[in-house]
Amino acid sequence: MTASLTLGPVLFNWPVDRWRDFYARIADEAPVDTVIVGEIVCFKRAPFFAEAMGDVIERLSAAGKTVWLASPILVGSERERAAMRDLVESDAGLVEANDMGALALLAGRPHAVGPTINVYNEATLGWMAGRGAVAVSLPAELPAATVAVLAKAGRELGVETEVQVWGRAPLAISARCYHARAHGLHKDGCQFVCGNDPDGMPVTTMDGQPFLTVNGTQTMSHGCLCLAAELPALVEMGVNRFRLSPQAMDMVRVAEAFRAVLDGRRDGAEVATELGGLIDAPLVNGFYHDTAGALRVA
Amino acid sequence: MRDPDVAQTVSVSNPLAGERARRFETGLSRAGLGLVPRLGRRASDALLARLLRLLADRHPRAFEALRGMPDARVLIEPVDAPVALLMRVGPELSLHALPRGADGVGEAGAADAVVRGPYARLLDLLEGRIDGDALFFRRELSISGDTALILALRNTLDGEEEMDLVADVASIAGPLARVLPVLRRNAGPVLDRIEAARRLLPPPLRRGIERVEARIIGTLPGSGA
Amino acid sequence: MDNFELICPAGTPAALRAAVDAGADAVYLGFRDETNARNFPGLNFTRQDVADAVDYAHARRVEVYVAINTYPQAGNLGPWQKAVDDAARLRVDAVIMADPGLLAYAAKRHPDLRLHLSVQASAANVEAIRLYRDTFGVRRVVLPRVLTVPEIAKLNAEIDIETEVFVFGGLCPMAEGRCSLSSYATGLSPNKQGVCSPANHVRYEQRGGALASTLGGFTINVFGEGEQAGYPTLCKGRFVAGAGAGGAPAYLFEEPTSLNAMDLLPELKAAGVRALKIEGRQRGKAYIAAVVRAYREALESFAAGRPVPHIDLQAMVEGGTQTTGAYTRAWR
Numbered sequence: 079m080t081a082s083l084t085l086g087p088v089l090f091n092w093p094v095d096r097w098r099d100f101y102a103r104i105a106d107e108a109p110v111d112t113v114i115v116g117e118i119v120c121f122k123r124a125p126f127f128a129e130a131m132g133d134v135i136e137r138l139s140a141a142g143k144t145v146w147l148a149s150p151i152l153v154g155s156e157r158e159r160a161a162m163r164d165l166v167e168s169d170a171g172l173v174e175a176n177d178m179g180a181l182a183l184l185a186g187r188p189h190a191v192g193p194t195i196n197v198y199n200e201a202t203l204g205w206m207a208g209r210g211a212v213a214v215s216l217p218a219e220l221p222a223a224t225v226a227v228l229a230k231a232g233r234e235l236g237v238e239t240e241v242q243v244w245g246r247a248p249l250a251i252s253a254r255c256y257h258a259r260a261h262g263l264h265k266d267g268c269q270f271v272c273g274n275d276p277d278g279m280p281v282t283t284m285d286g287q288p289f290l291t292v293n294g295t296q297t298m299s300h301g302c303l304c305l306a307a308e309l310p311a312l313v314e315m316g317v318n319r320f321r322l323s324p325q326a327m328d329m330v331r332v333a334e335a336f337r338a339v340l341d342g343r344r345d346g347a348e349v350a351t352e353l354g355g356l357i358d359a360p361l362v363n364g365f366y367h368d369t370a371g372a373l374r375v376a
Numbered sequence: 377m378r379d380p381d382v383a384q385t386v387s388v389s390n391p392l393a394g395e396r397a398r399r400f401e402t403g404l405s406r407a408g409l410g411l412v413p414r415l416g417r418r419a420s421d422a423l424l425a426r427l428l429r430l431l432a433d434r435h436p437r438a439f440e441a442l443r444g445m446p447d448a449r450v451l452i453e454p455v456d457a458p459v460a461l462l463m464r465v466g467p468e469l470s471l472h473a474l475p476r477g478a479d480g481v482g483e484a485g486a487a488d489a490v491v492r493g494p495y496a497r498l499l500d501l502l503e504g505r506i507d508g509d510a511l512f513f514r515r516e517l518s519i520s521g522d523t524a525l526i527l528a529l530r531n532t533l534d535g536e537e538e539m540d541l542v543a544d545v546a547s548i549a550g551p552l553a554r555v556l557p558v559l560r561r562n563a564g565p566v567l568d569r570i571e572a573a574r575r576l577l578p579p580p581l582r583r584g585i586e587r588v589e590a591r592i593i594g595t596l597p598g599s600g601a
Numbered sequence: 602m603d604n605f606e607l608i609c610p611a612g613t614p615a616a617l618r619a620a621v622d623a624g625a626d627a628v629y630l631g632f633r634d635e636t637n638a639r640n641f642p643g644l645n646f647t648r649q650d651v652a653d654a655v656d657y658a659h660a661r662r663v664e665v666y667v668a669i670n671t672y673p674q675a676g677n678l679g680p681w682q683k684a685v686d687d688a689a690r691l692r693v694d695a696v697i698m699a700d701p702g703l704l705a706y707a708a709k710r711h712p713d714l715r716l717h718l719s720v721q722a723s724a725a726n727v728e729a730i731r732l733y734r735d736t737f738g739v740r741r742v743v744l745p746r747v748l749t750v751p752e753i754a755k756l757n758a759e760i761d762i763e764t765e766v767f768v769f770g771g772l773c774p775m776a777e778g779r780c781s782l783s784s785y786a787t788g789l790s791p792n793k794q795g796v797c798s799p800a801n802h803v804r805y806e807q808r809g810g811a812l813a814s815t816l817g818g819f820t821i822n823v824f825g826e827g828e829q830a831g832y833p834t835l836c837k838g839r840f841v842a843g844a845g846a847g848g849a850p851a852y853l854f855e856e857p858t859s860l861n862a863m864d865l866l867p868e869l870k871a872a873g874v875r876a877l878k879i880e881g882r883q884r885g886k887a888y889i890a891a892v893v894r895a896y897r898e899a900l901e902s903f904a905a906g907r908p909v910p911h912i913d914l915q916a917m918v919e920g921g922t923q924t925t926g927a928y929t930r931a932w933r
Binding site: 151152153154155156158159162177178179180181182183185194196198199200201202203204205206217218219220223224227228231247248249250251252253254255256259260264265266279280281282283284285286287289290292297299364365368369370371372 | 672673674675676678699700701702703705706722723724725726727728729731732733747748752755774775776778779780781782784785786787788790792793813817819820821822823836839840841842843844850851853854855927930931932933
């Protein structure tokens with residue numbers, strides 16, 4: 079299994095035109111192998127992207143990208159369930175399940191497991207493989223030792239393992255919308271204020287230290303997860319898929335840089351330094367090094 | 377204002393009497409603690425060592441749990457008493473009394489965590505009467521250093537039934553026999569006030585106070601009442 | 602119509618006896634290690650403690666559940682599997698679990714052991730719940746605190762296993778078992794180590810009259826003079842939202858408040874809920890005795906068709922405020 083790059087779904091609420099243009103440029107220029115599309119954070123945002131979805135999938139497919147469809151992270155209401163069933167039944171691409179409900183519906187046919195489903199050990203990975211999982215994107219908080227065990231188990235089971243190597247880490251999901259709450263609004267009347275923050279809303283401590291990022295119902299890290307320097311070790315472990323999570327920045331350049339490291343053309347640490355200059359956040363890799371996720375370990 | 381998170385567990389039938397009794401008992405034991413260093417270092421350590429042995433007998437589970445903790449020192453510092461206690465948990469479990477303030481700084485400096493507050497609150501804490509999280513909510517208690525150590529200590533003590541340190545202390549006959557006359561002499565004004573109060577109280581309250589006094593002078597050993 | 606079951610927490614043997622004596626139908630607890638989601642210093646049960654707890658509870662017709670609800674560590678499944686084996690050997694009435702791999706182990710090795718799905722599995726919809734029932738024979742699901750009462754009613758209409766919901770105590774504003782906030786600040790997480798905002802990463806700092814609480818070096822709150830302080834649970838902290846320094850600090854995720862759904866008993870009954878759960882294995886026996894007693898009294902009134910009394914639990918709640926949380930839509 080060769081190493082490949084995955085572009086995760088856009089997690090932020092971008093205007094649909096920006097969203098469409100973003101994928102057009104990815105199709106034309108980004109050296110990524112798989113592109114996962116879908117609004118997975120908030121059900122209320124989904125209609126905006128629905129009309130452009132067909133075009134985007136077609137464009138990406140025409141450019142030779144493998145397109146997967148992501149299911150929502152949190153599925154509770156009847157309407158959310160109906161949307162989840164529709165997605166699972168569609169034949170537009172392989173589905174990446176981000177909730178156990180979607181995983182249930184996908185049993186017996188090839189599917190992917192997203193990073194918001196808890197896969198912490200080889201027993202669970204084996205159980206998923208037996209039900210048709212072909213790729214599992216591991217939760218961001220897993221340390222290297224765990225990733226190594228799962229990558230090895232994945233190879234034995236014929237399941238590809240994926241690790242996020244770029245972008246703010248998803249940390250939590252809620253039924254409550256913190257974007258709306260911060261603006262004194264209710265989720266039902268949110269006025270889509272999350273659309274004002276294409277890279278999420280910064281959350282700082284009372285001492286002015288940047289800490290987290292709010293993206294509607296989702297809470298993310300402030301630090302931008304970057305495992306460019308760790309790529310060779312990850313490849314060595316047998317991890318063969320590497321996820322770039324879109325930020326409001328030049329993601330084509332990010333993809334090119336990671337591709338160059340995977341191809342052995344560039345040094346990972348040097349790439350980290352270069353990319354760190356392109357985003358207004360510190361680079362972090364603490365989860366991988368089995369410490370606080372907010373830290374960067376040299 | 378009544379402290380909402382402290383269980384009123386003093387074993388007397390009338391709740392009001394229980395509250396009052398607890399207050400008197402707390403005041404008296406605080407006075408007693410103040411006298412411990414006057415015994416001299418060796419005698420006070422011997423007294424406290426004896427208290428620990430008593431705990432081992434009466435509360436074996438808590439005692440073993442305290443000994444099973446990693447070696448660490450907690451300074452328990454009542455802001456309204458002249459004496460602080462340095463508790464060493466772990467295999468070398470021990471208890472030392474230190475005068476509060478300048479003289480104690482050297483030894484207190486070795487503490488991994490300090491919990492500071494009114495004597496009454498600290499007694500509640502040591503007896504496991506305060507709910508765990510409440511410990512942190514109330515500003516009367518301040519905590520510095522290793523928060524996990526204090527939490528572990530509190531959880532361990534809370535895991536015991538009805539720990540009653542005052543009764544335990546009062547039942548150490550030997551050394552206390554030497555301390556008690558001093559205690560009585562110094563706590564005289566307090567006891568006088570109890571006596572004055574007693575005359576004004578209705579019978580149930582009076583019984584509660586009699587019980588406290590009985591415990592303090594050791595005529596009701598262990599005070600299972 | 603069956604009465605609600607009252608499921609109560611215990612972090613120590615003394616707390617277990619307090620819960621049993623105060624009227625619990627079942628007490629849930631954990632072993633003294635990383636296999637449960639309240640792996641706090643000085644808390645929890647040795648194997649012998651559990652044996653004694655089962656004796657004490659069963660003699661009084663109270664059940665004992667063991668929570669083995671963290672996610673087993675890759676390459677080190679032993680402690681979790683042993684916890685399941687020991688729970689079965691000790692004759693506990695149910696085990697509460699979240700990890701599919703561990704559920705599969707329990708279902709295979711101990712077919713007679715009753716399995717409950719932990720809130721840490723965050724099974725929030727019919728499809729997910731059916732998956733655990735059909736695959737592992739799970740008999741009861743503890744619902745995540747993301748659903749409204751009408752959503753719970755719809756869900757119960759479509760599933761045929763029991764549901765258990767939280768009615769009192771600390772409230773996670775995030776979907777449980779899907780949160781790495783603690784891990785981000787400290788490296789220790791509910792899913793891996795069974796801790797959230799762990800005390801060994803907490804520091805209190807006096808700043809003049811103010812008190813700052815920090816977690817992993819991040820300031821979680823600063824309390825003014827005279828203001829009641831809180832434990833620095835990350836999601837109950839005060840932060841400044843938005844770009845620029847202009848914003849006022851606010852409880853962005855959740856106020857330091859406690860869930861109390863006592864007023865919702867009729868709605869929860871109509872929604873088909875089987876069991877009511879009190880949070881707080883880390884709380885002291887004073888809290889457990891008071892809350893369990895209050896709920897027992899409320900349930901007896903409710904079962905007898907009398908109005909549910911207004912029982913003052915204000916003293917037991919964090920921050921001195923109570924909420925019905927996600928059960929009502931306005932919370933969102």
